[in-house]
Amino acid sequence: MIELGVNIDHVATVRQARRTYEPDPAIAAALAEQGGADGITFHLREDRRHIQDRDVDVLMQTVTVKTNLELACEEQVLAIACRVKPDWALLVPESREEVTTEGGLDVASDSGRIAAAIERLKSHGILTSLFIDPDVRQVAAAAELGVDAVELHTGPYALAKRADVATELSRLEVAGQHASQAGMRLHAGHGLNYVNVRPVAKLPGVIELNIGHAIVSRAVMVGMKEAVSEMRRILDLCSP
Template sequence: MIELGVNIDHVATVRQARRTYEPDPVIAAALAEQGGADGITFHLREDRRHIQDRDVELLVQTVTVKTNFELACAADVLSIAVRVKPDWALLVPESREEVTTEGGLNVLGDDGRIAAAVDQLKAAGILTSLFIDPDVNQVAAAAKLGVDAVELHTGPYALAKREAFDVELDRLRRAGEVACAEGMRLHAGHGLNYTNVRPVALIEGMIELNIGHSIVSRALMVGMRDAVAEMRRILDVVAA
């Protein structure tokens, strides 16, 4: 069975548009669990553009499936992760100029920062993963750091068309082979949706997929009718 991690960041994005208290990503996480999520993923960015410190605290306390804390190799968020102790920590690159994560960590070019973050997280008893591009050399470098898993960046695959689709899928397969041979769990995510997820799920050795934007987008559509109907019922009672 492929494990499904649901990323709830963009529920918080909607909330932060008004800087209010709804929609609450903590409630969204509970609903995702009810829908069959095997894990809840959340990214505490340095600029706090969506998930907030309060969310992290409550998510780790209330989520009953596994928690997957995305973070950069930055001292302040690392200290939070070590204190709250999620089940998993996923180290990702981060730029304040980007709209969303644009690529994987450059493990090959690590100056010691990634290695130090991995050591700090593992010392706290947190399972650790690296978000990397589907490059066999990056996978091999990740294995040398002793991480428990790699999450392959599926963004280029998700955007690929025609012949490029097969090329990107093959990159994911080959990177996956190396990850499995090195004894790491194989995860993948970024840009996966209801139409392109199946080929990635079928990659040999794939254990977990982390999907956020597509699920939140879908929820806005299929959940809107019930939300409007509920408001309609309230107003109908008032008018009666």
């Protein structure tokens, strides 16, 4: 069965639009669990545009499925991760100007910052993953750092049109095969929705998909529990 990680960042985005107390990401996480989520993902950005420090603490106290904290290789958020000890830490690139994450980490060209962050997280018993583009060179570099998983960036696939869809899907498949052969868990995410998720879910070796914006958008119409249940049913149909 493919594991479904539900990213609740954009529940906090709605709350922060008014700088108020609702909707509460912790309540959204509980409803996502009821809908069949295998994990809850949340991104503590340096600029705190959505998830806040308090959210992290509350989520770590209340989520009963696995927790996946997205973060940049930045001292303050690394210190928070090491304090709260999520099950997984997903290292991602981060730019204050971007609307959402625009690409994967350039692990192959890293000067040691990523390696140091991985070592620090692992020393606190946290499983580590890297958000990377579906590129064999990046997969090989991630494997050399000894991470537990890679999450392939599916954004270009999600935005592709016509013939480019097959090209991007092929890139994901090739990179995924290399990740699995290197002994890493294969995760994927970014821009996946109720329609385009099916081909990605059927790729060989995919263990986990992390989906946020589409589920939160659907939840506005049908509620979080039902929105997650609908995605859960799609993934179950795609499982081998």
